[in-house]
Amino acid sequence: MTRAAVRPEEQEAAAATPEYEKAANRAASRRGLLLSLPAYAYLVLFFAVPLGIVMIYSFATRNRFGGTDLSGWNLEAYRKLGEPIVRDILFRSLWLAILTTLICLAVSYPFAYFMATRTPLLRNVMLVFVMIPFWTNFLVRNYAWRVLLGNDGLFTNITEAIGLGERELLFTTSAVVIGLVYGSLPFMVLPLYASIERIDLSLVEASRDLYASGFQTFRRILFPLSMPGVIAGSILVFVPSLGAYVTPEILGGAKTTLLGSYIVTQFLTARNWPVGASLSFVLMAVMLVATVVYFRTGGRNL
Amino acid sequence: MSSTVQPRGTTKIALSVHSWLVYIFFFAPIFVLIVFSFSDDRNVGRWGGFTLEWYQGFFDHSQIQSAVWVSVRVALLSTVISVVLGTLAALALERFKFRGRQVFDALLYLPIIIPDVTMAVMMLLFFAEFFELLEAWFNLDWQKGFGSITISHIAFNISFVSVVVRARLAGMSEVLEEAALDLYATRWKTFRYVTFPQIMPGVAGGALLALTLSLDDVVVTQFAAGPGATTLPVFVFGLIRRGVTPLINATSVLMLAASVFLVALSLAFQQFSGRGGRPLLRGAREAVSTPNNQIKKEIYQ
Numbered sequence: 001m002t003r004a005a006v007r008p009e010e011q012e013a014a015a016a017t018p019e020y021e022k023a024a025n026r027a028a029s030r031r032g033l034l035l036s037l038p039a040y041a042y043l044v045l046f047f048a049v050p051l052g053i054v055m056i057y058s059f060a061t062r063n064r065f066g067g068t069d070l071s072g073w074n075l076e077a078y079r080k081l082g083e084p085i086v087r088d089i090l091f092r093s094l095w096l097a098i099l100t101t102l103i104c105l106a107v108s109y110p111f112a113y114f115m116a117t118r119t120p121l122l123r124n125v126m127l128v129f130v131m132i133p134f135w136t137n138f139l140v141r142n143y144a145w146r147v148l149l150g151n152d153g154l155f156t157n158i159t160e161a162i163g164l165g166e167r168e169l170l171f172t173t174s175a176v177v178i179g180l181v182y183g184s185l186p187f188m189v190l191p192l193y194a195s196i197e198r199i200d201l202s203l204v205e206a207s208r209d210l211y212a213s214g215f216q217t218f219r220r221i222l223f224p225l226s227m228p229g230v231i232a233g234s235i236l237v238f239v240p241s242l243g244a245y246v247t248p249e250i251l252g253g254a255k256t257t258l259l260g261s262y263i264v265t266q267f268l269t270a271r272n273w274p275v276g277a278s279l280s281f282v283l284m285a286v287m288l289v290a291t292v293v294y295f296r297t298g299g300r301n302l
Numbered sequence: 303m304s305s306t307v308q309p310r311g312t313t314k315i316a317l318s319v320h321s322w323l324v325y326i327f328f329f330a331p332i333f334v335l336i337v338f339s340f341s342d343d344r345n346v347g348r349w350g351g352f353t354l355e356w357y358q359g360f361f362d363h364s365q366i367q368s369a370v371w372v373s374v375r376v377a378l379l380s381t382v383i384s385v386v387l388g389t390l391a392a393l394a395l396e397r398f399k400f401r402g403r404q405v406f407d408a409l410l411y412l413p414i415i416i417p418d419v420t421m422a423v424m425m426l427l428f429f430a431e432f433f434e435l436l437e438a439w440f441n442l443d444w445q446k447g448f449g450s451i452t453i454s455h456i457a458f459n460i461s462f463v464s465v466v467v468r469a470r471l472a473g474m475s476e477v478l479e480e481a482a483l484d485l486y487a488t489r490w491k492t493f494r495y496v497t498f499p500q501i502m503p504g505v506a507g508g509a510l511l512a513l514t515l516s517l518d519d520v521v522v523t524q525f526a527a528g529p530g531a532t533t534l535p536v537f538v539f540g541l542i543r544r545g546v547t548p549l550i551n552a553t554s555v556l557m558l559a560a561s562v563f564l565v566a567l568s569l570a571f572q573q574f575s576g577r578g579g580r581p582l583l584r585g586a587r588e589a590v591s592t593p594n595n596q597i598k599k600e601i602y603q
Contacts, residue, residue, distance in 0.1 A: 039387040039390060046454070046457045050424035243419050246521065250542055284420045
């Protein structure tokens, strides 16, 4: 029990006998429970119960009418995840999420290093300008790319003007990756910056003094020391990219169906709720593992 | 900082060019969107002269207008409720040990890390079952709409508010609360005059975050919305899937302006609440900078 939670008379009592100490502990426990009760009850009813329902549905069977039979649990829906169509989508989502993470890392690292070596004032200005797009509406940011890349969009006009012919990127995998990178770049920049800024840069100096090349210094000193930021940023980019729904819907086409869209389709059009539910569960499991790794590597402190 | 740490020569030039490119990548799409929302051409990629007709269209579009009001009402209601619940939860977790604390802590983190799509599916199935039960047990014919959207937004907002408030509470010494209690302030008075003024910036920050998240959400809302009501982002998402129009450009720019306004508000709240401003803001600022005054007032009263 925390000290602030003890009233003076309780404190004296606690000093007197273990009996009173127990009573004081119980009182604090009651207060804590009472304070947390509204949110606790709300989250159990409107979060834990829905999660349980999804789990039950993932073990259920789809009937001939597109409905779901909840009796007779089985693993059919999970077995379906091994089928070629679903497996392709899983691998494609995984691949695009990894690609997005690597591009974000490659783009953000030099940027974050440059930012960390500026004067404090310039750093803050640079940070604010990274934060602005991060704070703006996610849907709008994706839509902006649709305008840029679309049929008769600025991108097509530019490729035509410089003689590359009428190139169109919209509804391709490239467009989806651009959108994903755009949406998650700040999530990579911020943890990287935070961890590089914290490094004692005299170590870099020492390395250079001892005749290490710039690349050697980066590989043996700077990069290992910035590892917490690299891991934290990669998880923050990888996880949402894996479950992305809005970006592929707006920028992708029929050939670029990803996990998120596939799950939604199972509920809205294909009406195979058990498969949709089991995929949502798999997605959540990946997310939980990533979160545990994130906290273990100290991402919380960044 | 020494000279070997500072990038020099071509390295420096390359890094600085790279940074500019990153910023261009960040802002070019937004800039293009804003410019073309004023273009008098049905084709969004061609400049056809300046016009405000798309903004006029936004205000004349009855479906958009009703979606805007649903969005605003959902955002305000879900923010108020989640700020109260989230702040209480933060206090309980940071200041007390109680049975089931760890389970609660974990449950509170889940809505933040859960994928949007999974949460959306949860809401879809939950409301399907819930309304079926209502129908079967109480013969109530409820539809998804304003109520279900608000319920789902509160479910994720509680967690975000409590995280922000907890961060504030964790950085705050318990000495002041102890002092107030030692001086026979009641628990309520201690909260009202000592704890609350100090966590006020956290509460306000949490509220603005909740407001922004609620106004921005598409995926969860899409599954919780029904024929009864839909929010602006969900409506716009539906429009986008049918194609790009200048009307969507104008609507997007207005949504952009709304989020920028909210961020500016939260920054202003954190930075400048001490200089002038409303009494509430000033009070919060003073409580943070000179907490001893609050205690003194309590003692001498």
